Amino acid sequence: MSNHQHEIPLPSEIAARMPSRHKGSVELRRSQANIPQADQYLLDTRDKADFTHTDPWRVLRIQSEFVEGFGTLAELGPAVSVFGSARTRPGTKHYDIAEQIGRRLVEKNFAVITGGGPGSMEAANKGASEAGGLSVGLGIELPFEQGLNDWVDLGINFRYFFARKTMFVKYAQGFIVLPGGLGTMDELFEAMVLVQTQKVTSFPIVLVGSAFWGPLIEWVRGTLLEEGMIAEVDLDLVRVVDTAEDAVDGILEGLLHSRGRPSESIVDV
Template sequence: MDRKTRTYRKGAVIYRDRMIPRGTSTEHLLEEDGPTDWLHMDPWRVLRIQSEFVEGFDALAELGPAVAVFGSARTKPEDPYYKAAERMGALLAQNGIATITGGGPGIMEAANRGATLNNGVSVGLGIELPHEQGLNEWVNLAMNFRYFFVRKTMFVKYSQGAIVCPGGMGTLDELFELLTLHQTHKVDRTPVVLYGSEYWSGLQDWLRDTVLASGNIDDLSFVMTDDPEEAVNIAASEIYGAPLE
């Protein structure tokens, strides 16, 4: 025996009987004082994530050749690593290559400073943190992200090489993200340079003598140097296919 049921369609979804919503989508949209719990639900977060990707792609799509420079936010201007990072930004700008950093102080500020003082494109991709750092004054193209994984996508997608200066957990996160993508063949072999052998040699030795020797990785997907010029040359080698002037 057929029974008559009330049916309500909401997009591709069909509701019947007791499952029919009490209000329509339009009613909820136009409510003035309705509940705001939806702001903290996963479907809304998906839209926020989508908007960050769209804004990032829109802002950086025409950036051109670029190299990412990573490093500690705690490095002081008098530190030799700060001065080296500033030199890297300058060299990149002089060769028509954009510098991309996390936009914060320390090493990031130094690389952005070198790029800006040499009339280059100086990009800062910041992140929303409880202890707000803010974007350094030497950035001339900036974005601030809510989500680390969206920000890291922008670093990988829009840079053709990376220089990793001494840094902490954030720097290590970026480094191993790149190495993992290399190892799993998710990206082409983007050159990765570790700057500062005194700082990085212990990590390199452990990866080579323990991790690689145990067969847990295929190779060391980076090179190490103490020369800012060499770091830039290697990091930018995929852009022009030849050493920079």
């Protein structure tokens, strides 16, 4: 057999190299994958005529995403949303912990909700699926979308971030947040604001990885608190742990002790 035969890419390899992303339930490839995102259309500033001709109709599409999400997840049962970086590699510490978290949540009778992507999200979905629980993925239209990971049992693809974010909170009893980037930070601080303002109650937030989250917590304490931007009680919005076992225990303890928590802070929103 000639060695040159091994240089011919397999069909799966060719597919993996093609630009590909989802637009709602539609999958786009090659040149079609380069069209603007739905969120981009919505948020870009345009002239008044364009607004009156397109945005009112776009409300119906937004409405359909909420209806689809509510209808699909209405009977989900107790669940926890797990966040973390899409760049986390299999075999790394954070990936392994995320997988253990997915498994332990199922053992405590929770479904597991993630963003449905690779990395820590994939790991949590894998742990939940292999443990025989319900593994949920809420995907989003992005410029370089990879689609839902293979361990998602129940998946929904969204066009709009705000519709997707609603599902993460509405159908979860708490958040477990692994190390991640801007998207992870966005979900974390939004959840903290929702708890702080009592938009959601009895909603524990657990951060996994003291070495990663420690400097952020110190900044919150040393800057936000010292400058009077938050109240002392707001430091209790999250707890930091280092193991999968402690992360799941943190959710359980938070659900027991945080019901009816009063807020002492004045919120600048």
